[in-house]
Amino acid sequence: MDYNTIILAKEEGVATLTLNRPETLNACNDEMAREALEALEEIRGDNEIRVLIITGAGRGFSSGVDLAAGADSGEGVRTTLSTWPGIVAVAYALYNLDRPTIAAVNGIAAGGGFSLALACDIRLASDQARFSQIFVKRALVPDTGATYFLTKLVGTGKACELMFTGDFIDAAEAERLGIANKVVPHEELMHEAKALAKRIASGPPLTIELAKRAIYKGFSETDLARQMDFEMYLNRLAMATEDFKEGVKSFLEKREPKFKGR
Numbered sequence: 001m002d003y004n005t006i007i008l009a010k011e012e013g014v015a016t017l018t019l020n021r022p023e024t025l026n027a028c029n030d031e032m033a034r035e036a037l038e039a040l041e042e043i044r045g046d047n048e049i050r051v052l053i054i055t056g057a058g059r060g061f062s063s064g065v066d067l068a069a070g071a072d073s074g075e076g077v078r079t080t081l082s083t084w085p086g087i088v089a090v091a092y093a094l095y096n097l098d099r100p101t102i103a104a105v106n107g108i109a110a111g112g113g114f115s116l117a118l119a120c121d122i123r124l125a126s127d128q129a130r131f132s133q134i135f136v137k138r139a140l141v142p143d144t145g146a147t148y149f150l151t152k153l154v155g156t157g158k159a160c161e162l163m164f165t166g167d168f169i170d171a172a173e174a175e176r177l178g179i180a181n182k183v184v185p186h187e188e189l190m191h192e193a194k195a196l197a198k199r200i201a202s203g204p205p206l207t208i209e210l211a212k213r214a215i216y217k218g219f220s221e222t223d224l225a226r227q228m229d230f231e232m233y234l235n236r237l238a239m240a241t242e243d244f245k246e247g248v249k250s251f252l253e254k255r256e257p258k259f260k261g262r
Contacts, residue, residue, distance in 0.1 A: 001042065005032040007057070008039045013050040013201040014194060015043050022058025025108055027066035028087040040093045047261070050201040050208075052097065053193050054120060055104040061129065062113025067138065087112045091119040091144045095216075098209045100200050104193035105129040105171075105180070115144035118153070118179075121212065124196070125171040125180035126189045137166040152219060153178050204243035204259040210234040 001008075007018040017039055019026035028036075043049050056062055065087055094101055094116065103120035110132045117123050117131075133150070135142045142150075142163045151159045154177045162169070174180040184192045200208065214231055221227045238244055242262040250257035 001038070003035045003039065005029070006035050006039055008042065010046070010049060012198060013048060014053060014197040015046075015049045015051070016053045016055065016190075016194075017043075019054070019056045019062050021066075022056075022060070024066055024068070025060030025063035025110075026056040026058070026113065027063045027068075028090070028112060029066040030086070032066075033086045033090050036090045037093055040090070040097060043099065044097065050099060050205045050261070051197040052099055052101045053104055053190075053197055054094070054101065054116070055190065055193070056106055056113075058107070060107040060113070061103070061105045061109040062116055063108055064111025064113045064115075064134070064144075087116070088144050091115050094119040095145065098212070099205075100197075100208060100212065102193055102197055104189050105131075106186070106189055108132075110134045110168075111138075111140075112144040112146075115142075115146045115149065118149035119145055122196070123174075123180045124189060124193050125174055125183045126186040127171050127183055128186045129171040129174070129180070129183075130168045131171075131174050131179065132166055132168040133163045134166045136164060150179075202259070204238075204241070204247065204257075205261040206241050207238045207243060210238055 005019070005021050007020050009016045017036065019032065021027060021029070021032060043052055091112070100122070101120040103117040103123045105117050105123060105125045107126065107128055108130050109117050111134045114131050114133060133142050133146060135146070146163070147159070150162065154162070158177060169177075171180060171183040175183045182192070214234055217230060218227055243259045246259060247257050
């Protein structure tokens with residue numbers, strides 16, 4: 001499928017979704033939100049794709065909602081910002097995708113763009129990346145899941161500071177706070193992201209999907225025994241796969257496993 005505001009590429013089990021409005025630092029308008037949702041559905045339906053990388057074209061990852069869209073009337077902004085579908089729906093779809101997701105943050109990630117990165121499972125940052133919960137400087141409440149994701153990563157105190165000030169932080173600070181898993185030289189970002197994606201893609205995809213379910217259920221589970229029961233339930237499902245048999249067989253034969261996703 002051809003897209004106007006994004007680029008979707010697939011290679012060796014890895015899909016790369018590039019936000020492609022570089023003249024706006026990849027600000028999200030209605031068309032981009034619609035196309036991103038279509039791409040995520042395409043990925044969901046493609047059993048060959050095991051990992052998704054999301055990044056931005058040009059100097060930015062994403063500057064969030066395109067405030068210039070419909071600025072005279074405000075209707076375009078309100079539609080993209082506060083209704084479904086829109087950037088909110090994109091973040092929700094990213095979070096709920098059954099494949100591992102990696103944000104390769106190549107530049108500015110501000111507002112809803114920051115939230116899109118937070119909605120991914122793993123975040124790699126270029127040493128040129130910068131992050132801001134810029135909502136307050138536009139007299140907006142942090143949204144697109146920011147108050148859900150960020151508080152879990154950095155705690156309420158630091159989340160309040162970042163959200164109440166809208167200050168930018170650099171990649172090194174993002175790594176220190178646990179927002180970025182790793183910071184790499186700018187020119188090596190996509191190489192590192194693809195290398196990590198291929199490592200994950202070589203694993204047992206059904207088991208990784210189940211592990212992702214367990215991890216995010218653990219976000220809000222308050223009962224340890226109930227979470228342990230859930231883990232055991234998922235492992236019963238995992239042990240019914242051919243990949244589990246291959247994992248055991250490869251261990252006994254002292255070789256690397258070859259998982260097929262069955």
